[in-house]
Amino acid sequence: MSSVYPADSVGLVSPKVAHFTQPLRLACGRTLDQYELTYETYGELNATASNAVLICHALSGTHHAAGYHHADDRKPGWWDSCIGPGKPIDTNKFFVVSPNNLGGCHGSTGPSSRNPKTDRIYGADFPVVTVEDWVHSQARLADLLGIEQWAAVVGGSLGGMQALQWTISYPDRVRHCISIAVAPRLSAQNIAFNEVARQAILTDPDFYAGHFVEEGKIPKRGLMLARMVGHITYLSDDSMGEKFGRELKTDRLNYDFHSVEFQVESYLRYQGEQFSNSFDANTYLLMTKALDYFDPAAEHAGDLTATFACAKANFYIISFTTDWRFSPARSKEIVDALMDAKKNVSYLEIDAPQGHDAFLIPIPRYLQAFSGYMNRISL
């Protein structure tokens, strides 16, 4: 099969499922007695298990970060630009582990899974999980795979928050933390956008208080709106302008409300509709809550320096100039705290027009610097 894939692709991959029966106590106070994590791996674990890299995904990400599931897949995994032979996370060097988060909707136990206690779909009964909970569940996966310490924990956006949390929750189990396009906590504006997305879902009559699966419904309107508003915050004003400008879909105005007038409307509606066909509404709510709740400094009265005092990892923080969701200024808060705490930290600000989404895009300078850092990691 290898001939059909580019030389720098991990090629055909298959998800695996890990089943956990040791109860997991969650931040909310509830306990999951058993759960599954779906994950993919790329590359080979070396004899000393010193080359393992954990990939943490963002709001709408999945375990499928690289390669292809089927020979006829049109698109590879979501971070294929960064994972593969010769790529920044080089699978010739590293053993890469990429789980779907607990509470997700792509194979790991989540709101769309069946609750073994009731034999009903969890729906709204699935507990709200946090970044800390994810890190604990990922630590169990590491145990299962025989990985005592990650060479690196890597993620962008919400994934970058998990990478940071790893260095706090398990300081001895992370050598390098690569946290990209991230903030130490959400701003009021970030929370406000999440709240609009949540209200769109919660007020959709097809949401049925979170039990829509049992009703045979999907709150598609709410999911579509949630994705549309989210999507605007992932792009920069400039990149939207360059991509769509004020270009009309047809060559004249329609003077009605339902026609698609401008290209950007067409793009957003398409993105929203596609998403509403493939993503679980309860998982979306849960992911936005995990974002809102992330605030590791809260336990230290807001002192981020004190928060990182226990960390032992080396840090690589990357931001993008036009990211207005988590701007470079927010990344610098982390860098400043890490420097104050006398940690080993490198910081890179990439001049990129693509906004928050830049972390997913193969921008040459970004890939080059990212590769440089990963290549220097000693195993």
Place this chain on the structure above:
Amino acid sequence: MSSVYPADSVGLVSPKVAHFTQPLRLACGRTLDQYELTYETYGELNATASNAVLICHALSGTHHAAGYHHADDRKPGWWDSCIGPGKPIDTNKFFVVSPNNLGGCHGSTGPSSRNPKTDRIYGADFPVVTVEDWVHSQARLADLLGIEQWAAVVGGSLGGMQALQWTISYPDRVRHCISIAVAPRLSAQNIAFNEVARQAILTDPDFYAGHFVEEGKIPKRGLMLARMVGHITYLSDDSMGEKFGRELKTDRLNYDFHSVEFQVESYLRYQGEQFSNSFDANTYLLMTKALDYFDPAAEHAGDLTATFACAKANFYIISFTTDWRFSPARSKEIVDALMDAKKNVSYLEIDAPQGHDAFLIPIPRYLQAFSGYMNRISL
């Protein structure tokens, strides 16, 4: 009554209604055979009718710009900070006219009015009106009031677009154009936010394809979401941060989706709910379309300088540093074009943390400069 109102208030005011029977041909190609404009006036028209100022309102504005309708009103009109005796638009000097826009929902003929031809509520059958249409309807109101030329046409945001359009559509009828927190056309991002608001309304099952009044329904969910997303764009990230930060509504996290967790969520939901009780959904759609469509340079192949070639007014353009909806850079596009076109233009950028909403807020430097300009207008 005057004793109950501040000395710089216009005091008790009453709306007036002007009925027009001369058909108005609209940009969309349709014609309104008859329509009403509800408006307020403050101050006295002088003998030569040389002291008239037109106030143009923004998306959710009304004709009630200053003073009080009832002695027990808790709040004055929406621009009371700028209109009154001794205020920037000084009613001791000027005769101020403030209409509700055609298509509005506060008294002027709009989607919630009865169509005299069918005796049914217009609803979705009301034509889509544009900034140009508004200017033409306002010109009829000027005719009715015996105002050949406005001393000034003034507005912020969508109102500022009307002020600009006046100088293009009726160059001989405007001496001064004061356009505040404005852009010469929407960006793709601006349109994208409007599209989210529209989709929220259009997909609300209580919208009934725009005929919800006849069904005895209100698409409150959609209106609430539209207002919430709009509201985020009216405030700056910083002002939201200062106002709400990450302050919790109660002192602990609830770990559910429906509780109000952070103060900013509470504020947004309240704003959205209030709005959904008082604003017409079709008018909201119409206003967002008027914003999207505004592009006076389109008729000149995008050349804004050529667009303003015919203008005879003096221009005063004001922007606010943290306005990210219509940033100072967008105002400067207008200023540059006006300078290229050899027009008389003054530009003021106010250092203000409040974002787009700053134009409504009594910021001392803003009021002072605005007063200075208005005081220099000769009658």
